Amino acid sequence: MKTFCGRANPTTGSMEWLEEGEDYDYHQEIARSRYADMLHDKDRNMKYYQGIRAAVSRVKERGEKAIVLDIGTGTGLLSMMAASAGADFCYAIEVFKPMANAAVKIVEKNGFSDKIKVINKHSTEVTVGPEGDMECRANILVTELFDTELIGEGALPTYEHAHKYLVQEGCEAVPHRATVYVQLVESRRMWSWKKLFPVHVEAEDGEKILVPPSEVENCPGVPSVCDIQLNQMPSSDFTTLSDVVTMFSVDFSKPVQSASTYYRVQLEPVKSGKAQIVLSWWDIDMDPSGMINCTMAPYWVKPTSALQWRDHWMQCVYFLPREEPVLQGEQLYLTACRDEYSVWYSLQRAREGENKAEEEEHKADVHVESPVCRCRAHLLWNRPRFGELNDQNRTRQYIKSLRKVLKTDSVCLCISDGSLLPVLAHYLGAKQVQYFVLFFRFLHFSLVFFKANHLEDKIKIIEARPELLKPSHLEDKKVSVLVGEPFFTTSLLPWHNLYFWYARTAVSAHLASNVTVLPQSASLHMMIVEFQDLWRIRSPCGTCEGFDVQVMDDMIKDSLNFRESKEAEPHPLWEYPCKSLSDPQEVLTFDFTKTVPQHCLSTEGSVNLLRKGKSHGAVLWMEYHLAPAISVSTGLMQMSNEEGNCEWNPHCKQAVYFFSSVIESEILSDPTAVTYAINFDTKTGEIAMDFKL
Secondary structure: OEEEEEEEOOOOOOEEEEEEEOOHHHHHHHHOOOHHHHHOOHHHHHHHHHHHHHHHHHHHHOOOOOEEEEEOOOOOHHHHHHHHOOOOEEEEEOOOHHHHHHHHHHHHHOOOOOOEEEEOOOHHHOOEOOOOOEOOOEEEEEEOOOOOOOOOOOHHHHHHHHHHHOEEEEEEEEOOEEEEEEEEEEOHHHHOOOOOOOEEEEEOOEEEEEOOOHHHHOOOOOOOOEEEOHHHOOHHHOEEOOOOEEEEEEEOOOOOOOOOEEEEEEEOOOOOEEEEEEEEEEEEEOOOOOOOEEEOOOOOOOOOOOOOOOOOOOEEEEEEEEEEEEOOOOOEEEEEEEOOOOEEEEEEEOOOOOOHHHHHHHHHOOOOOOOOOOOOHHHHOOHHHHHHHOOHHHHHHHHHHHHHHOOOOOEEEEOOOOOOHHHHHHHOOOOEEEEEOOOOHHHHHHHHHHHHOOOOOOEEEEOOOHHHOOHHHHOOOOEEEEEOOOOOOOOOOHHHHHHHHHHHHHOHHHEEEEEEEEOOEEEEEEEEEEEOOHHHHHOOOOEEOOEEOHHHHHHHHHHHHHOHHHOOEEEOHHHOOEEEOOOOEEEEEEEOOOOOOOOOEEEEEEEEOOOOOOOOEEEEEEEEEEEOOEEEEOOEEEEOOOOOEEEEOOOOOEEEEEOHHHHHOOOOOOOOEEEEEEEEEOOOOEEEEEEEO
């Protein structure tokens, strides 16, 4: 059966109806999943196996049969570990049907069909009894239901239900407990992902300061966690204000409560500064004694131990509701509130001479309601976008370019989502500034932002799609300067922001014959790289802890071939180190001074490999040429020539095209060059690419 799926094309802006097979969603889910990453996580798998062996032994020593419940079994790996450790029977629950089918095949292939029953249901729908899915309650509970925040995938309600209905009282649990750790830090870089900083502009009539609206200043933001590879955050980008402290623990062998609650710890800053950020991570003990421990602690916490790279569990960045100045040695309380799926933090000062009763009263002041964004900016922009708007070097490039192109009689039209450009254009002397609000959701914020800077009558907002622009919108004047960053919230891949070119084409009848377009052009760049670790998310596993999981490898490969493998995927490469094997190369250019051509833009060629290494894939990014000799890059910022280490734009995701050698796990002789063919279809706005080693 075929389904028609509607989608807005991010590059052309047009609405498209695509015919998709009934398997489309499933293939998307598998292709983009992190199953391969988990199977490659040696530390996780080894610790689970040790914990499961120990739990089965403890049950057997009591003279009981070992009956295992494995919730969220995935490939069936943990159930097979239990069966090979001597468990008498395992019930493996998996709600995602294609995954449950794969687990059945994997269990059969490894010879455990008589010991493992795969149940394709949500655990809350599983029945127990002679006629039920499970004959009896289990006495060993094994799960892997955790995300970076620990509870974001619904671990707490799942455990709560399992203890009530599916496992015996006093059961063994693997993992046995989880502990959440926190550290208070000051970091301008991370704080810039939540706040808008003032922008200073040198104008003809003196310095202007562009201020964020008070609504944004006082907004607590959104409760969703910011999960990142904290091991890639240089120590120069933050200052630790406290020691690492234990925030809370959950014992999974006892009944678990999922109802909203809070935890509070006393903190004493080790340094004075501005408390802005709470960094957090967790570890799990696979056994009651805590001897088998799997930790997500970042590099500065356990500098002597080797770090296990993983992408399915990272570290958390939480933003305090407001910046709090703290003094070394003063008494503070850090409060963590949580609901079933998320955690948020607040900081309170201990009151002078506070006794126990007053401390309890102080605790009662805690509001467990989740923070809500009131200013709308945190709903419109993601965190990297806040960082981009706060990047002073980037803003300077736009100011420098606008200075070159604006005249006192300039009629300026700006096309970009939630941009500072209209305000900068006004301050730098444009006679008239129009600003396209392409999406209604940006209207409120734009009005509030202009009002905060007393510009509501200086910048005209046009609420229309570019193709619906009328001369009356522009007071019958022609646009002499068309500007864009370009940035659009609908963009996922670097070239999706070429929507600016399509919008420019749609408004061409309203442009003066000598119009200046900023940026004047864009170019697509490419480089061949070897990833330190990212390749693992696409690499087959073969065997995992001695179990054959080839069925899973084939399933991922089939789903990649279904659509994904001929496409690039977006990744923030500042979090994923790589080494360049070739020089960066410009492969396509897009001339914004002209309209989008009818014909496709194509290129082919070869790129020489200058360094030895494994060619895992190509990285692609855009560069925007704002004005002569002024460009901004969404990708490579710097490269050290000796080792080929790369520094990437931290505010943008780059496009990664994994070579089939990664997906097929081929062993290659060292190639000396990579040939490529890249085609930009101007009708669909899509880029097709092919590479051969």
